[in-house]
Amino acid sequence: MTGYRTPRAKVEGLGAAHSGTAHFWQQRVTAIALIPLAIWFGWAAMHLVGAPYDMATAFLRRPVNAVLMILFIFAALYHMTLGVQVVIEDYIEQEGGKLLLLMLNRFFAWIVGAACLFAMFKIAL
């Protein structure tokens, strides 16, 4: 099933970075998703910053809040990874160091994401 696309069709629109506008577009999509999610998070943080333990867990146990928090974490970490990647690509010239930092950038997001998700499941379920 691989033979039917012409070589030109395979590379069209991908540009010098070989990934087309995927990075740019994903950055915008997560940015738009984060507008309502970050507003919700600010509102939630305002209520919870000094809250006692029972109140904070009760808040996060409500399904709407639990789902919104998970969505916020996912969108924020996705957006963060894309943004930090650009900063690394802009400022780090040495190829090996750049590669290492780009990897650590991905690892950081996965580790923080897994920790937050596990915590949310433990709190909410």
Added chain:
Amino acid sequence: MAEQAKAAHPRPLSPHLQIYRWPVTMATSIVHRATGLALAVGTLLLAWWLIALATGPDAYATFQMVAATKLGELVLFGFIWSLAFHLLNGMRHLAWDMGYGFAIPTANKTGVLVIALSVLVAIGIFMLGYGALP
């Protein structure tokens, strides 16, 4: 030879960052990047808060204790302000992506607006969060 020529007639250098008087748009641009990086570090605070809540009242009490110190309050205020600024300035970027607001006077005005609003929002959230609200 080339070296001597260089010494006698230094080539003109293009001015760099420290030469320019900082326009608002330049400040908001670099602050957008700085707040983005700060928020990336701030995800560790969010993770700590959630893990403390998942672990139990004792772990949560430790978090609360650290958050209530002067340094803790400063860090939390910085986090909230960074979020407010990055959110508001991000909307400005999305407007640019759609082709709006590029005129220099407009960009300057929205830049000042974003700075002012972000400070107001951060102070508002912080005051309500720590004080007046039940």
